[in-house]
Amino acid sequence: MKEVVISGTGVFTPPYSISNDELVASFNAYVDLFNAEHADEIAAGTVEAKSYSSSEFIFAASGIESRYVMEKEGILDPHRMCPSYPPRGDDEPSLMAEMALDAAKVALEMGGVEASDVDLILCAASNMERAYPAMAVEIQALMGAGGFAFDMNVACSSATFGIQTAADMIRAGSIKRALVLCPEITSGHLEWRDRDCHFIFGDVATAVLLEAADVATKPQFKLLSSRCATQFSNNIRNNNGFLRRAHDQMDDRRDMQFMQNGRKVFKEVLPLVSQHIAQHMQEEEQDPTSLKRLWLHQANKSMNDYIGKKVLGRVPTPEEQPNILQDYANTSSAGSIIAFAQHGEGLSQGDLGLICSFGAGYSVGSVVVEKL
Ligand code: COA
Secondary structure (H helix, E strand, C coil): CCCEEEEEEEEECCCEEEEHHHHHHHHHHHHHHHHHHCHHHHHHCCCCCCCCCCHHHHHHHHCCCEEEECCCHHHHCCCCCCCCCCCCCCCCCCHHHHHHHHHHHHHHHHHCCCHHHCCEEEEECCCCCCCCCCHHHHHHHHHCCCCEEEEECCHHHHHHHHHHHHHHHHHHCCCCEEEEEEEECHHHCCCCCCCCCCCCECCEEEEEEEEECCCCCCCCEEEEEEEEEECCCCCEECCCCCCCCCCCCCCCCHHHCCEECHHHHHHHHHHHHHHHHHHHHHHCCCCHHHCCEEEECCCCHHHHHHHHHHHHCCCCCCCCCCCCHHHHCECHHHHHHHHHHHCCCCCCCCCEEEEEEEECCCEEEEEEEEEC
C-alpha cells in the first residue's frame, strides 16, 4: 500500500461579501413588500405574515458575521431575493468550473505539481451546476489534467468523502495524484426569502492536492487514516431534481431550495459526530486529546465549540479549533478545508490534526493528518 500525503491546498474567495446588517436590511425590505402585497390574505388568515430578521439573532444563533457570494445585487434586491447570473453558452466555461480552477491552481503551485501530472479530478460538492457532463470532466479539460474525473455529492461531507476516495485509489496504486475540488455556489440553492435560513450559507471553492508519498516533492501532511459514515435523515433536504417536470412541480416551491429543521439537526448531529471521532481515534489507537488541531465543518459556532470540547476533553483554544464561519458562513463541503488551508501554521513535525465534516445525509467524514 502506498503512503498518501497532502501537498497543496487552495481557496478561491468570491469577490463580494455581504454583512449581516446588509442582508437583514434587504430581507426586511422584502418582508414589507410581501406583507403589503398579501395584506388581504394576511387579514383573512389564509397567508401568514412574514417577520423581520435580525443581525443580533444571526450572530447569537450561528456566530456568522458575513458571507462571500459570487453575485450580490440580485440577492440584496428585495424584488428578486436570489443571485442573478447571465446564462452561459455551452462553449463557455461554467461558473463552478471557473471557481474550482482558481482554487486548483493555488493547490498545484503549493505542491509544485503540473496540471498534466494530475490523474484524478474529483468535483465534490453539495450541488452541481448541471446534470452532465460531469463538472469534474470539464475542469479536467480546462486544466489540461490527465487520467479521469468524476463528480460526487455527499452534501457538506463531500470534501472528506472525496479525500478518502482519492486516498484509497492512491494507496491501491491506480492513481498517483488527485485534486479534490469543492466549488460551492450555495447562494444558488439557499432560500433567501426564509428568515430561518437566509443567513446560513456563502459561496467559495477549495482544492486539496493528494499525492503518493513517493512522487511528492513538497509534502505538507501525511494522511494517516480516514473514516466516512452516513445515516439517513430528512432534516436537511432539497427536493429539486430531474423529475421536477414529471411531477408537475415547475412552480416556485419552497422545497426546491435548501430546507432544514435546524434544531433537530443541531441535536442529532452533535452526538453522531462526537461518537464518530471517538470511534475513529479508538480504532486507530490514537488519543483524541493529543490532537493539536481540529479543522471542523463550519456550520455553527456552538456546534464546533461543543464538538471541540468533547474531543479534547477541555475547551480548545481558538488556535486549536479555528473557525472561519464568521467571515465565510457555512460553505457546505468547503468549510473544514478553508479552515485547514488557512490555519495550518504553528504545527510542528509529527503533530496530529483532524479534518471533520458533517451535514446532510446525515453524513460525517473524518481525516487524521500528521504534519511533515
Ligand atoms: N431573525 C430573528 N429571529 C429568527 C430568525 C432570524 N433570522 N430566524 C429564526 N428566528 C426565530 C425563530 O422564529 C424562533 O422564534 P420562536 O422561538 O418564537 O419560534 C427563534 O428565533 C429561534 O429559532 P430557531 O430556529 O429555533 O433558532 P436556533 O437557535 O435553533 O438557531 C440555527 C437556528 C439554524 C442557526 C441552528 O438551529 C443551527 O445552526 N442548526 C444546525 C445548522 C446546521 O448545521 N445545518 C447544516 C446545514 S449543512
